[in-house]
Amino acid sequence: MKILVVCGHGLGSSFMVEMNAQEALKNINASSDIKVEHSDVMSASPDMADLFICGRDLEENTKNLGDVIVLDNILDKEELQQKLKDKLSELNIL
Amino acid sequence: MKPILDFIVDVLSQPAILVALIAFIGLIMQKKSATDITSGTIKTILGFLVLSAGANVVTQSLEPFGKIFQHAFGVQGVVPNNEAIISIALEQYGTTAALIMVFGMIVNIIIARITNLKYIFLTGHHTFYMAAFLAILLSVGNITGTLTVIVGAIILGLIMAILPALAHPTMKQITGNNQVALGHFGTISYWAAGEVGKLFKGKSKSTEEINFPKGLSFLRESTISISLTMTLLYFVAALFAGPTYVHSEISNGQNFIVFSLIQGVTFAAGVFIILTGVRLILAEIVPAFKGISEKLVPNTKPALDCPIVFPYAQNAVLIGFFVSFIVGVIGMFILFLFGGVVILPGVVAHFFLGATAGVFGNARGGIKGAVAGSALNGLLITFLPLLFLPFLGDLGGAATTFSDTDFLVVGIVFGNIAKFLGLIGIIILILVVAVLAIILQKRTNEKEAKE
Numbered sequence: 001m002k003i004l005v006v007c008g009h010g011l012g013s014s015f016m017v018e019m020n021a022q023e024a025l026k027n028i029n030a031s032s033d034i035k036v037e038h039s040d041v042m043s044a045s046p047d048m049a050d051l052f053i054c055g056r057d058l059e060e061n062t063k064n065l066g067d068v069i070v071l072d073n074i075l076d077k078e079e080l081q082q083k084l085k086d087k088l089s090e091l092n093i094l
Numbered sequence: 095m096k097p098i099l100d101f102i103v104d105v106l107s108q109p110a111i112l113v114a115l116i117a118f119i120g121l122i123m124q125k126k127s128a129t130d131i132t133s134g135t136i137k138t139i140l141g142f143l144v145l146s147a148g149a150n151v152v153t154q155s156l157e158p159f160g161k162i163f164q165h166a167f168g169v170q171g172v173v174p175n176n177e178a179i180i181s182i183a184l185e186q187y188g189t190t191a192a193l194i195m196v197f198g199m200i201v202n203i204i205i206a207r208i209t210n211l212k213y214i215f216l217t218g219h220h221t222f223y224m225a226a227f228l229a230i231l232l233s234v235g236n237i238t239g240t241l242t243v244i245v246g247a248i249i250l251g252l253i254m255a256i257l258p259a260l261a262h263p264t265m266k267q268i269t270g271n272n273q274v275a276l277g278h279f280g281t282i283s284y285w286a287a288g289e290v291g292k293l294f295k296g297k298s299k300s301t302e303e304i305n306f307p308k309g310l311s312f313l314r315e316s317t318i319s320i321s322l323t324m325t326l327l328y329f330v331a332a333l334f335a336g337p338t339y340v341h342s343e344i345s346n347g348q349n350f351i352v353f354s355l356i357q358g359v360t361f362a363a364g365v366f367i368i369l370t371g372v373r374l375i376l377a378e379i380v381p382a383f384k385g386i387s388e389k390l391v392p393n394t395k396p397a398l399d400c401p402i403v404f405p406y407a408q409n410a411v412l413i414g415f416f417v418s419f420i421v422g423v424i425g426m427f428i429l430f431l432f433g434g435v436v437i438l439p440g441v442v443a444h445f446f447l448g449a450t451a452g453v454f455g456n457a458r459g460g461i462k463g464a465v466a467g468s469a470l471n472g473l474l475i476t477f478l479p480l481l482f483l484p485f486l487g488d489l490g491g492a493a494t495t496f497s498d499t500d501f502l503v504v505g506i507v508f509g510n511i512a513k514f515l516g517l518i519g520i521i522i523l524i525l526v527v528a529v530l531a532i533i534l535q536k537r538t539n540e541k542e543a544k545e
Contacts, residue, residue: 008401041315072405
């Protein structure tokens with residue numbers, strides 16, 4: 001499984017969230033097969049990953065990507081971990 | 095012995111291999127698996143080569159633009175864009191830049207460890223750009239050889255710790271907590287926007303209390319907004335230069351409208367490639383830096399990229415972008431009247447810096463604060479490049495330059511000092527800035543403790 005974190009420029013904030021997501025996945029004992037990467041929102045397409053993560057400000061731009069986790073606060077590690085846990089359970093991966 | 099020495103020099107003078115080596119060491123220190131180490135190291139080399147490929151695409155689009163603009167208006171037109179200037183600069187300054195980046199990160203950790211400036215600057219691409227920037231600035235200022243790396247790394251590490259501290263009082267108001275700091279080299283604009291915003295304190299309601307159209311969110315995708323503005327700039331320049339000139343001298347007979355569209359989007363394509371390269375280069379280095387700093391200096395605040403403040407005031411983001419951009423366009427017309435060099439609006443900087451300045455202004459002074467703060471940013475990033483171009487040496491003639499405030503301010507201050515006072519001046523300036531920052535931080539901390 002692959003998770004792609006996206007932001008406007010694909011350099012800074014998506015990278016931070018990627019590192020947080022990796023930490024969160026470890027905390028919830030998710031499979032180590034789950035890869036997390038980051039990119040700019042424009043080049044993201046539905047086939048690039050199984051799950052996408054973005055901040056609330058990019059909700060409009062990620063509507064067509066499929067499964068998207070939208071973060072209210074992109075710095076909040078707990079929110080990220082909770083939403084990842086819920087989503088992965090929903091997808092029967094956890 | 096000599097062949098071995100030559101080999102080592104060859105290795106170290108190839109920035110791609112040098113940075114890969116740093117990534118390799120970082121991966122080993124994090125005890126990664128052999129496959130992770132191999133793929134991580136190769137990705138870093140790949141990133142550097144992708145980046146230089148992007149540089150060719152950007153130059154290919156900028157060179158004809160420079161000519162057309164010169165022919166049309168009789169003045170030099172400069173589009174400030176960090177990615178474009180960096181990719182061109184790295185051909186000459188790649189090795190020095192890579193070394194300044196790594197040692198600058200180490201200086202940042204040392205400063206966070208021993209002083210009260212407890213900030214770790216995690217916005218890797220800006221660290222990288224600033225390292226390249228300092229490599230150019232110091233070399234042009236005749237501080238050469240090993241000294242470039244030493245002085246460059248100290249300046250880099252220092253501003254990595256000081257600038258987040260400067261932005262932090264307003265940052266706390268925006269986020270409502272004391273957990274994260276802002277790490278983005280537009281800080282002087284943000285700080286200024288916060289100070290200007292204070293003038294409207296309590297006199298203006300927050301930007302978030304108004305309804306604002308949502309349909310413009312596609313402009314958040316930076317490659318799209320670069321394509322749009324560059325095509326427009328190309329088209330206007332080609333129109334004024336006259337289709338005959340473009341057809342006979344530049345486009346080889348291709349219709350000037352088609353040519354403008356293709357070249358404008360080519361520039362965006364180049365930036366797009368460069369961004370991919372930068373992403374690959376930093377993919378291993380930033381997590382290593384983060385991991386090491388967390389171990390060596392606990393209780394620091396991570397300083398993160400500017401879009402982290404966008405969700406806190408989404409209307410201020412759009413207001414800030416538009417106000418800054420419009421001021422940039424007005425500034426461009428004013429520069430036309432004076433002749434000389436014309437700074438064209440670089441859309442990426444107006445977006446990220448304008449938006450963040452808007453958020454900072456709003457936090458202090460509501461709508462009026464957001465408008466005033468982002469207008470001030472528009473002024474700074476339009477007029478400061480003029481003062482700064484002479485310090486870029488040969489690169490000053492390129493049709494692009496650095497776009498963000500802190501590069502411009504550091505460039506103008508250190509460039510002038512290096513020119514008139516030399517190395518001694520630079521050392522004194524570093525010490526004064528460091529001591530001043532530590533004293534101010536101490537005062538802030540005491541004030542906080544009282545509250």
